[in-house]
Amino acid sequence: MTPRRCRHLFLTGLFLLLLPSCNRENHSPEGVVATLSGTPVSSEELRETARFIGLESLSSRPLDTWSPVLASLVLRETVYDRLLDEKAKKAGLDVSPGEVDEERKRLAGISAPSPSRSPYLPPETLIRRKLLLEKVTEEVAPAPKITTRELRTAYRQDLAHYTLPERAVAKDIVVRSEDEGKAILAALAAGNSFSALAKAKSL
Numbered sequence: 001m002t003p004r005r006c007r008h009l010f011l012t013g014l015f016l017l018l019l020p021s022c023n024r025e026n027h028s029p030e031g032v033v034a035t036l037s038g039t040p041v042s043s044e045e046l047r048e049t050a051r052f053i054g055l056e057s058l059s060s061r062p063l064d065t066w067s068p069v070l071a072s073l074v075l076r077e078t079v080y081d082r083l084l085d086e087k088a089k090k091a092g093l094d095v096s097p098g099e100v101d102e103e104r105k106r107l108a109g110i111s112a113p114s115p116s117r118s119p120y121l122p123p124e125t126l127i128r129r130k131l132l133l134e135k136v137t138e139e140v141a142p143a144p145k146i147t148t149r150e151l152r153t154a155y156r157q158d159l160a161h162y163t164l165p166e167r168a169v170a171k172d173i174v175v176r177s178e179d180e181g182k183a184i185l186a187a188l189a190a191g192n193s194f195s196a197l198a199k200a201k202s203l
Contacts, residue, residue, distance in 0.1 A: 033063060034075065036082055041075070049078045052125065081129070088132050091139045095131045103127050173202040 034041040043063050050059040058070060066074070088094065104127060155162065171194065175181050184197055 036079060039082075041078060046071075046074050046078060049081065050074050052129075053077055084129070084133060084136060087136050087140075091136065093132065093135045093139065095128045095135070099131055100124055100127050103131055171198070173198045175201060175203065 031043055032040040033043050033046060046063065047059040050056075053074070055070065055074070058066060058074075063071070104124075107127070173181075173184055173194075175184065180201065184201055187197055188194060
């Protein structure tokens with residue numbers, strides 16, 4: 001099972017466990033709109049999540065105009081963020097400003113192939129979430145340590161998958177007589193195009 005799959009199952013499991021405690025409030029759609037394990041979820045937090053996942057236009061609208069599907073999506077992402085922060089705190093994990101700056105520089109190098117093009121840089125919160133998720137994933141499902149020797153052994157064992165069979169391409173010019181064939185060989189030796197000779201002379 002891959003680390004990403006483990007992380008997904010871990011967060012999904014926690015989400016399902018905590019879902020009963022995530023209750024929607026019955027009063028005004030603004031302010032506190034739900035509670036998660038006794039902790040309030042504010043409308044502004046939902047708006048931030050909506051902006052975070054690319055629903056900028058949704059974040060500017062009143063919450064009572066959100067469709068049930070999108071509202072559920074935003075609430076689920078908000079819960080995932082809470083779970084991520086909770087797991088990180090329990091494991092003593094955090095992302096420093098220096099790590100965010102380093103990742104920003106790395107992304108700038110990837111996103112700006114030419115000096116004339118401005119690099120796309122995600123907001124600091126997105127970079128921090130990405131780095132924190134990587135740390136939590138490594139904590140929950142650490143990546144296997146593979147040595148160079150193990151890689152070489154695996155490569156040799158599966159060498160057939162990395163080797164292309166030998167191939168040969170044959171081209172011919174069909175003529176009526178040996179003399180015509182010799183004349184074409186002489187023309188090729190003189191630098192004439194094989195394709196042109198084949199088109200003109202081949203039967």
